[in-house]
Amino acid sequence: MRCSLYVSGCPFKCPDCYNAAAQSFRYGKPYTDELEEQILADLAMPYVAGLSLVGGEPMLSTPILVPLVKRVREQFGDEKDVWIWTGYTYEQLLAETSDKRELLEMCDVVVDGPFVKRLYHHDLAFRGSRNQRIIDLRASRDTHGDLEAEPAIWSSGRRDSEGTVPFLKPAAPKS
Numbered sequence: 657m658r659c660s661l662y663v664s665g666c667p668f669k670c671p672d673c674y675n676a677a678a679q680s681f682r683y684g685k686p687y688t689d690e691l692e693e694q695i696l697a698d699l700a701m702p703y704v705a706g707l708s709l710v711g712g713e714p715m716l717s718t719p720i721l722v723p724l725v726k727r728v729r730e731q732f733g734d735e736k737d738v739w740i741w742t743g744y745t746y747e748q749l750l751a752e753t754s755d756k757r758e759l760l761e762m763c764d765v766v767v768d769g770p771f772v773k774r775l776y777h778h779d780l781a782f783r784g785s786r787n788q789r790i791i792d793l794r795a796s797r798d799t800h801g802d803l804e805a806e807p808a809i810w811s812s813g814r815r816d817s818e819g820t821v822p823f824l825k826p827a828a829p830k831s
């Protein structure tokens with residue numbers, strides 16, 4: 657089970673967007689201190705594996721998400737993983753403003769790129785279209801020491817015949 661935060665506002669306007677209402681920057685409810693405390697409380701539950709940041713476009717809400725993910729890391733270390741879905745590509749994000757890179761640096765996995773309807777396939781795991789990549793940021797950092805090098809892309813982004821999908825190895829709990 658995961659805790660998911662849906663962030664409003666997205667400029668990509670992909671045809672057949674899975675959450676078209678959230679393209680508006682005026683959609684949804686204001687983010688509050690109470691909501692942030694609820695997110696941290698939910699993450700503390702042993703059956704919650706991590707936090708999913710989805711949209712809209714989370715990379716345009718870094719003033720909210722950078723402090724939130726910092727708190728998640730301070731409180732849980734690597735025990736809970738953080739995934740982020742973005743319409744930007746990994747390469748665009750690395751060339752973008754420092755806030756986007758700062759958020760990327762604290763996440764474990766990014767699913768990148770816009771949804772492209774003609775590349776949709778129903779059995780893709782964690783993504784809607786084949787152009788989108790599941791990039792293991794933790795593996796990229798562990799292998800190369802930074803995010804500049806070739807990203808570590810999951811080779812199997814599809815469900816297998818039994819409907820299962822690969823998952824990150826859980827981090828050892830902090831002592």
Ligand code: SF4
Pocket residue numbers: 666667668669670672673674675676679711712713742743769770771
């Ligand atoms: S990037 Fe995602 S949220 Fe934004 S329009 Fe495309 S599918 Fe919708």
